[in-house]
Amino acid sequence: MDFFIDTANLDQIREAQDLGILNGVTTNPSLMAKEGIKGEENILNHYKTICEIVDGDVSAEVIATDFEGMIKEGEELAALHPQIVVKVPVTKNGIKAIKYLSGKGIRTNCTLIFSPGQALLAAKAGATYVSPFIGRIDDTSTDGIDLIYKIVDMFGTYGIETQVLAASIRHTMHIVQCAEAGADVATCPLNAILGLLKHPLTDNGLAQFLADYKKLNS
C-alpha cells in the first residue's frame, strides 16, 4: 500500500518525505485554507513547491463546479507539473470532466466518494484514483472501512485499474485497516503515520538492550 500525506503543510510534507516512505500528497481547498494559502498565484505556487519536495503524485483540487470550468482548471493544474493529479468531486459535471481529462491523458483523483456506485462511475469515466472518505463515514456511525472492502472487491472482480485511495483517515488504526482491506493508497495525517511506530514493548525492549550494553561497556 502506498502512503500519501493528506496536508498542505510544507513542514509536515518535508518530515514525511525525510522518513523515506512517502509516495505522494493529497490536498483539498480546506487543507489549503488551513495553511492560509489564498489567491490563485499563491495556490499554484504552493502546488509547485509541494511537487519539488516529494517524488510522487500530488493531488490538486478544482474549485469550479461547472463542466467548462472544471476542465479549464484541470488543464491549468495539470500543466503546472508532471506530478499533479487533478482532483475532481464526484458530481455529474465531475464525472464528465474526469472522462474529458482522462481522454487527454490527464490523471485524476475523484473525491468525496461515499458509496461503491460513485466509485464505479468514477472508474468508468477513467479516474486514476477514487477517494472514499472513511472517517466521515465513521462520523455517521457507519463503518467507513467496509466501503474500502466493497470497492476493492468490486474493482478486483472486473479488473478495474483505478486505484483505491483511502482518504479522511483520522488515526493510526485506520491505516492498518486500509492495508488489511487492500486499499492501493492511504492518504494520512502525519501523526497517524508516526503512530505506526508506537509500541511500549519496543520502548521497553530498547531501554533494556541499551542498559545491558552499558553494564558491560562502561
Ligand code: G3P
Ligand atoms: O483526504 C480527505 C480529507 O482531507 C478529509 O479529511 O478529516 O476532513 O474528513 P477529514
